[in-house]
Structure formats: structure tokens, C-alpha cells
Amino acid sequence: MSVSARVRESALVYVRLVRTDMTKLFRYWVVLAGYGAMFGIALLGAYLVYHGEQAIRVTSGSGYAFAISLVLRCVDFGAPILFVILCILFALEVGNQTIKCILTRPVTRLELILSKYITALIMIVVCLAIFAAIGLGTGWYYYGLGDLTENEYVLFRAGYLYQEMAIGFLFLLIPFLTIASLALMISAFSSTTGGAVIIGLIAFVFFQILGLIPATLGIRLGENFFPYATLGFPSQRYVPLYVLDDLPTGVPIDNWWTWDIQKMVIICSIYFVIFFTISIVAVKKRDFVL
Amino acid sequence: MVMTGEVVLETQGLAKRFGDLQAVQDLNLQIRQGDVYGFLGPNGAGKTTSIRMILGLISPSAGATRIFGHDIRRQFRQAIRQVGAMVEGPAFYPYLTGRQNLKIYGRLSGGVSDFRIQEVLEMVGLGHWGEAKVKGYSQGMRQRLGIAQALLHRPKLLILDEPTNGLDPQGMREIRGLIRRVSQQQQEGTTIFLSSHLLGEMEMVCNRIGVMHQGVTLVQGKVDELLGHAADMASIHVDQTDRAKTLLKEKFGIEPQLIKPGWLEFPLQDRDLFPVNRELVAAGLSVHSIAPRRRTLEEYFVNLTGESKDVR
Numbered sequence: 001m002s003v004s005a006r007v008r009e010s011a012l013v014y015v016r017l018v019r020t021d022m023t024k025l026f027r028y029w030v031v032l033a034g035y036g037a038m039f040g041i042a043l044l045g046a047y048l049v050y051h052g053e054q055a056i057r058v059t060s061g062s063g064y065a066f067a068i069s070l071v072l073r074c075v076d077f078g079a080p081i082l083f084v085i086l087c088i089l090f091a092l093e094v095g096n097q098t099i100k101c102i103l104t105r106p107v108t109r110l111e112l113i114l115s116k117y118i119t120a121l122i123m124i125v126v127c128l129a130i131f132a133a134i135g136l137g138t139g140w141y142y143y144g145l146g147d148l149t150e151n152e153y154v155l156f157r158a159g160y161l162y163q164e165m166a167i168g169f170l171f172l173l174i175p176f177l178t179i180a181s182l183a184l185m186i187s188a189f190s191s192t193t194g195g196a197v198i199i200g201l202i203a204f205v206f207f208q209i210l211g212l213i214p215a216t217l218g219i220r221l222g223e224n225f226f227p228y229a230t231l232g233f234p235s236q237r238y239v240p241l242y243v244l245d246d247l248p249t250g251v252p253i254d255n256w257w258t259w260d261i262q263k264m265v266i267i268c269s270i271y272f273v274i275f276f277t278i279s280i281v282a283v284k285k286r287d288f289v290l
Numbered sequence: 291m292v293m294t295g296e297v298v299l300e301t302q303g304l305a306k307r308f309g310d311l312q313a314v315q316d317l318n319l320q321i322r323q324g325d326v327y328g329f330l331g332p333n334g335a336g337k338t339t340s341i342r343m344i345l346g347l348i349s350p351s352a353g354a355t356r357i358f359g360h361d362i363r364r365q366f367r368q369a370i371r372q373v374g375a376m377v378e379g380p381a382f383y384p385y386l387t388g389r390q391n392l393k394i395y396g397r398l399s400g401g402v403s404d405f406r407i408q409e410v411l412e413m414v415g416l417g418h419w420g421e422a423k424v425k426g427y428s429q430g431m432r433q434r435l436g437i438a439q440a441l442l443h444r445p446k447l448l449i450l451d452e453p454t455n456g457l458d459p460q461g462m463r464e465i466r467g468l469i470r471r472v473s474q475q476q477q478e479g480t481t482i483f484l485s486s487h488l489l490g491e492m493e494m495v496c497n498r499i500g501v502m503h504q505g506v507t508l509v510q511g512k513v514d515e516l517l518g519h520a521a522d523m524a525s526i527h528v529d530q531t532d533r534a535k536t537l538l539k540e541k542f543g544i545e546p547q548l549i550k551p552g553w554l555e556f557p558l559q560d561r562d563l564f565p566v567n568r569e570l571v572a573a574g575l576s577v578h579s580i581a582p583r584r585r586t587l588e589e590y591f592v593n594l595t596g597e598s599k600d601v602r
Contacts, residue, residue, distance in 0.1 A: 009367075012400075020394045024383050027390075097381035101439060104345050104375040105398045106367045287348035289339075 013107055017115035018122070021089070025119070028092070030193070034085040035130070038078045042131055045073050046138035062148055063139030064161050065248035070138065072241045074131040075172070079179065079237060082127050083204050084197050086183035089116050090283070091196035099288055113188065113283040117276075120180040121173075128169055128176070148248060155250045164244065164253050171240035171261060178233055178268040181275035182207070188279040188286075204234065211235030233271050236264040296323045297359075298447050298481045299344065304353035306339050313339045314505045317353065321447075321483055321498075326473050328496035328513075329485040330591060336505040337485040338378050341451050345375055357447065374445030379455065380436025384425035388416060388435050391424060392442060399443035410438040415464060429456035437465065441472065448472060449483045454491055462491060469495050493587040503595045517590055521582035524563055526554045529576040541569050558582055 001009075025031045049070055053059045090113070093099040102112060139145060148156040183200055190196035211232020218227035229235070239260050247253060297320055304317035314336040321327045331337050342348045344355050346362045346369075355362040360369035382391045389407060396402030411420045414434040424432065433456050440448060453469070454462045472480050486492050492499060493513065500510035509516065528534045531548055538544040538556070542565075546554040567580045 016397050016400070020397050023390070023394060024386060028383075028385060096383055097379075098383060099381075100345075100347055100375075100377050101381050101395055102398060103347060104370060104373065104377070105395070106371050106400070107398055108366055285349075287342075289342070289348060 010111065013111050014115050014118060017107065017111065018118050021115065021119040022122070024092075025089075025123075030088060031085055034081050035127070037081055038074070038127055038130055039134070041077050041081075042070065042074045042134035043138075045077075046070055046134060046142075049073065050138070050142050059143075061143065062248050063136065063143040063145040064148060064165075065139075066143055067132070067135035067139035068165070068241065068244050068248065070135040071128075071131045072238065072245070074135070075128075075237055075241065078127060078131065079176075079234065080201070080204060082124065082176070083179055083183050083200060085123060086120050086180050087187050087190075087196045087200035088193040089120060090184060090187035091190040091193045094190065094288070095192045095194075103288065109284050110280065113184070113280055116184055116187075117180065120184060121177065124173060124176045124180060128172060132165075132169060148250075150250065156247070156252070161247065164247055167253075167256055168240045168244040171243075171256065171264070172237060174265060174268050175233065175237040175239070178272045178275070179204075179237070181272045181279065185275040185279040185282070188282040207232055208234045230263065230267050233267050236268055239264045297321070298323050298325075298357065299483060300356045301340075301344060302354050302356075304340065304343055304355060305351050306336075306343055306348065307351045312505055314343070314350075317343075317502075317507055319500060319507070319510070321481060323481055324473070325498050326469065326482045326496045327484065328492035328499040329483060329502065330487065330489060330492055330499055330587075331485075331502035332487055332595060335502045337502055338451055340502070341375075341377055341449060341483075341485060345373070345377065345449065346370070347377065372446040373449060374440035374443065374447070375449040375451075376436040376440045376453065377449075377451045379452070380432045380439070382424045382432065382435065382439075385423060387421050387423050388427070388438075389420035391435065392420075392439055395439045396442050402442050406442065406444075410441050413441065413468060414438045430458060430461050433457055434461070434465075437468070445480065447481045447483065451485045452487075453484060454486065454488060462488075466491065466495050489586070489588040489591050499587070501591060501594055508594050513587070517585050517587060521584045522558050523585055523589075524556055524558045524561070524566075524580065524582050525549070526566075526570070526580045527552055527578040528554065528570060529578075533573070534570060534575055537569060537573055537575075538566070542566060552578075 049066070093102060103109065136145065145158065147154045147158050148161060182203060186200045186203060187196045190199065209232065211229055211234065213228040213232070215227045215229050218225055218229070220226075243253060243256065243258070243261065299319065299321040301317050301319045304314060304319075305312070306314045317340055319329075329337055329340070339348070343350045344357075344362065346355075346366055349363070357369040358372060362369045382388075383394070386394070388411065392402075392407045392410070393404075396407060408417070408420070411417050414437050416431060416434055416438065419427070419431060424435065427435065433453070437450065437453055440450065450469075454465050457465060469482060469484070473482050484492065484496065496513055498510070498512050499516065501508045526534065526546070529552070531552060531554055534554060535546055535548070538546055538554075542561070544556045544566075546556040549555045563580055563582060567577055570577050570580075
């Protein structure tokens, strides 16, 4: 078989695996409840943020500011829920023993675990899209969207704002993909969905807590100072949103490739490679004695 | 295309060790095209472990498996493409319907139409249950659906681990019929590899068997050759078994066994049964029946493995 035919066949397998994942996951009550909760959090958050602002008379002033601030809060609460959903991705197959029916078909273990990452990416995108849609929708409803103006002076065109927000959301995928790789690593070692969720949550909280270490504590390597707090990689998910947060106040984003973003990419990439490699090895070497 | 009699599945020195336990050792199977091969053994003999190794679900400690000439570990996709399997019970997403589950597996195999899904559902007797969620299925229905998922893509090698588990006698009979139909369905015949500890079941469907005990293959070959073509036992249904036993011992030197009330049995050893019947009747005994019979697989199996109920 030629290389191109092999690549085509493998690509077809990935499409089939991801499609079947979508079919089974979006009919599973745990996943539906998780997305329902994220939807609810976003809507409730919008209501509370708006009325909270009204009460203290400090309003967002623009739909964009409202949307970004809401997405920030949603990402804060939504990440653990999304993490739990991702934890069951592989464990669901082991728990139901369906793994033996999948692996006795022309599907390699590598294709199976990689397809789970693709599914995880889609689920993350769906989640962030929900937050963005509700953020922008409620921002438009309360304050209106359009060109960002101040005293009839156009600070930013709507197109520019959407473009920057899109870039911000793309950067936001990086920490989420690392969070997904942790979830899938735990899932790859688990035999039940319940076990995967419990161990997953413990791991998530552990890494989250590392992010609370004071930024003054760390190691100095030559000129560079590495704070221990950066080990808490889940906190890195706020970095692109903090960059975006300044936008509605009229501060343009001249450069996305700042040291904070670079640090986020480095930290998340290192963790991603570690978790990703471990999960691939785990799935490839595991004896499925079910 | 596989030619008749060609080796479809072959294992060479397959072994698996779990810590101190040698679950399977030196398994050398050779299954030819068109065979209905019965893989027999008591619980804990190592049958399921062997099947898992054959399918690549667990890695062997030693040895290799070739399916259709392809090594299961190095050429997995080519090897598994024409295999349909159900290993140690059926596995499904309970919150999906039977049809949705089959659709998922069909998509992974590729080339499975909705028509084919309905066809296999009807084949296993679940034609009207496709829209019901699997969590509502009985054990027997799940077992049937498990066989259906193995048949979906018209495999040339069907591997079924304890396919009649959880089925009632009627269900067992239907599955037996289904296995026979599948084995004869295609021009060259689908090769079937069945594992079971239900020996009566296996005797009725298999043409070749392998017997495994405590991780070791004791024997394998054609059923007829192993059990013998001709009858080698005689059974007598008589009213007074004690008197009959004494008489048979005195007159013919036979020491029959009482197998159940009123029934005696002894090795035939080319003996003519007419004089035996004559002597029993002449002694005033009522002989309801006297007939030669072939040794059953169960008797052969017990003879090989012993009566031990130990499960390792």
C-alpha cells in the first residue's frame, strides 16, 4: 500500500472515530448535563454580572467589555466541568468494555487515543463557543455591540474587536488543550468513569493550587526568574483573557506575542508533551483484561 | 481470496504470564478456512486470555499470532480487517439503542449499510428490538447483539468467546443454528472459532476442537478423529441393574457402570450386543433398550482433564 493510500485510510479512520465519539458523547447524560451546566453558568453569570454592575454603578460600558468579563468568569467555573467531561472520554470505553469491540476493528491504539484528543479539541471549541456566544449575545442585549466609541469618537471598529477576540480565543485553546491532555492521561489509566472523574478532579485541584504559590517564590536561572506558581498551569487559561480585558478600555493590542503569552505557551507545551506522551504509552502498552 | 483449507489463524508458542501465574503456555493453534473450531476448557483454563492475545487486546509474553498470514502485532490492520469478534460477553453503550450501537461499530468497520444492520438484527432475532435502549435488554438479548456486532461487516473469521452465555435453551438452539448458517453462508464458508465450556453445544456445531487445561493445550484435532467414528460404548436400560451387573460380569467379564437409575454402560470393544441381550432376557430381566453409542465430547473431555473442579 502506498504512503498516500495509507495516509488516506488513516485520515478516514480518524473521521470515523471522531464521528462515533460525537454520536455517543452527545447522547450521554453526563456530557449533556455538563454542557447544560456550562450554558446555565453563562446565562446566570450574565444576569448576575449585569445586575451586580447596576447595583454598584460600575458598568461595563460596552457589550465587548461585558462579554470579555463574562467569558473570564465562565472559563473560571467552566474549566473544571469541561475537565470532568474530558476525563470520561477514554474511561467510558474501558468502563463499558466497548474498548474491546473498538480494538478488534481496523483501528490502532494510536489512532484511538489521537482521535480522543481531536474529540477533546472539538468539545473545548464547543464550550468556548457557548461562552463567547452567550457573552456577546448578552453584551449586545445589555449594552449593544458595534464600533467601540467614546464621546462619538470611534476607538475601535467592530471588525477589529472581533478579530482580536478571535485571536484571544485561539490562544485560549492552548491552556485548554493542556488541561485536556491531563484529563486524557488520567482517563487512559482508569477502568471506570467514576474513578477517572475522582482522580481527575484531585489532579486538577492539585495543579490549580500550585498556581496560588506567591509569584515571588521560585528559582533564578541566570537572568531569568521562574516562579513556582507557573507550575499551576490551569491558571494560564486566564492569560489571553487578561490581554483581551484591556481592549474595551481603549488600549489597542499592539503585540500578542508578549512574555506572558510566551510563558503560557512554554509552560502549557511542556505539560502537554509530558501528559500526551504518557497517555499514548499507557494506551499502547495497556493489556485490556476486561 | 483464501483457498479452501488454507490456514486462517495460526498461533506459534503463544504464552502469557501474569506475575507468578502462567495463564497460557506454548499455545500452537492452526485453524483452517471453513473450520468451525471449538476451543474447550474449564473455567480458568486460559481460553479467554488466549483469545485476547489472538486479537491483540493483550500482549503475549512470548509467541506470535498470524491471521490470514498477517502478524497481529506488526500488521494489525490487515490482520483484523476480516475478523469479527465477541470477547467475554457483549459490550455496548447502555444509553444508546441496539441499532445506534451497531451503527457505531459498523462505522468503525466501514462499509456497513443500514440495510445490513437490520439484516444482522433479524439474523440474531432482535429485528423488533433495534430501537430499544440496550440498558433495557436482557442478558440473552445483549448476547445476541454481541454476536450481531461481530457479524456486521461479514467477517471471514468469526471469533466468539462463550457465545451462548446467558441464553435459555431455545436461545442456545437458535445461536447454534445461526453459527451453522454463517459457516455455510459464503462460498468458501466463514471460519468460526468458538470458545466454550458447554461441551454438548460444541459437539453439535464444531468439526474441529482444541482442549485447553491449566494454560496448556492438551489435544486438538477433528472431532470425529478424537471421539472416534464408530460407537465405542454400549448402554443398557434394564429393570434390575444389580442382577444385570452380576450377570454381565459372570458371562462376559464385563464390569458395567451404573450411570443413572436403570441404566448401565460399558466399553463396547467390538463386542456383539445380541448375545448380551439374549442372556439378560433369558435370566428373566426386562431389557427396555440395549444400544451402542459413540463417546460424548464431555466424556472425552473429562477423561483428558479429570473430574477436578479446580479453577485456577
